[in-house]
Amino acid sequence: MNTLFIDTHGEVVVLAIYTDEKLMKKKESKERKDHSTICMPLLVELLTESKLDIKDINDIVVVNGPGSFTGVRIGVTIAKTLAFTLNIPIRMITSLELYLDTIQNQEYLVLNEKNGYYIGKIENKQIIEYEYIKTSEFDSWALNKNIVFGDKINYENLIVFAHQKEETNPHVVNPFYVKKIEVENDKRS
């Protein structure tokens, strides 16, 4: 039972193969190029080095954000197209859930990004609420809160955790943006 793990939410693309939930091979992009030029070639490398054909993949776990909008869309598009065409199960986990294994008794998990922070409220070792806070508002928000920053990911246990999540129909596997976009009605003159 081979699981393909796809994470494109951050600066580095991470792809991995798990066999029976055990990490077999993990590859990360080294160059800081566009994810679009990196992700599929890296997947081909991963498969070749694992001596697997894409048809040997039995299920998919994809990180659907929050993070880089374009980055997440690349991973999600590849993942949902794979799941649909190969007709295999697909599950989504969030970028914050990648760090759940490392928390102790904190109330909030925080991920830093360019202009702000993605925040996950934790209850019973689960994230129950997500929000985005701008850098300028973070210090006052964080005052007197028991928080932990997402730092190191424990890849070994990742798929055991992900497999507890429900399978999703590939058609509704979509990015989880959290951050709102501002659309002004008329910017142009």
Place this chain on the structure above:
Amino acid sequence: MNKDVNILAIETSCDETSMAIVKNGKEVKSLTIATQIKTHANFGGVVPEIASRMHTESITLVLEETLKKFSGKMEDIDAIAVTYAPGLLGSLLVGIECAKTLSLVYNKPLIAVNHTMGHIYANNIEHDITYPTLALVVSGGHTDLLILKSESEMEILGSTIDDSIGEVFDKVARVLGMPYPGGPNIEKEALKGQNTYQLPTPMKEENFNFSFSGLKSYVINLVHNEKQRNHEIRISDLANSFQTTAIDELLRKVELAFKKTGIKNMILAGGVSANKYLREEMQKLCDKYQVTFHVPNILYCTDNAAMIGCAAYPLFRAKKFSDFTLNAKSSENIKKYIEENK
């Protein structure tokens, strides 16, 4: 006899998620177009981030629908083609990554297609393009007059030096208070009016380049000035005058090309070629010069993946395949594309 070639094509460069299966570069076996126009109309134009999001949401649904309409199997597909330029980066990327994935899963070659070439090759669907031919590409991103010498040899006679004609239609429509997309709305309004506003002819020079920003500014200023003076703007008349002036300029350059090149074939391509006034006047002009004129069915004038499947066919035969490092490009000089694909 050559084996039939079926190409699965993907187009996500702007606000339509589209896929098609095209046989031998001309027979449309299956076509799906999911348009986002209604969503973007709320904002008065295409919002790139929303467009990218909607492509991601609908990409596998459009794929499923396209495969369902196709009578054959995935094994009957010979290649996967995708628009890689020009267009909105985030939108293009959704189509590109889906295309790469299909190429990997089904072990089929990947073909990168220029969107503008797609508009031109849409002319192959109902007629065979006869070479040499003049081609006028008019859309939201392009205003180009070309000579197609053969399937693989082209020359650009002229292009817009500022705004594309489609852009100017959208801007003028907005100033006249019409919803997005502007082009079809100007056309509708123009039918009710007369060409009574004296508007400046865009370019006096006798070359093949176009310029529309002067005309655009003139109309915008006119509307503002009339409003300030509390004068009534006859919207239908102004729409008619603007449409006539802009399209007559296209026709003037095409006529010049007929005279200078003596080419007896003419094709029209791109979203603006859905404009009825342009189609009718071009037909009259071609009749006058005994030029054979073809324009795609309106369905194939606006953005669709069938045209991408058509344009991919000569690339398939020339074995011009792409690898998985293929990236999106927001703009690509069509001259460079022509050079590279010689």
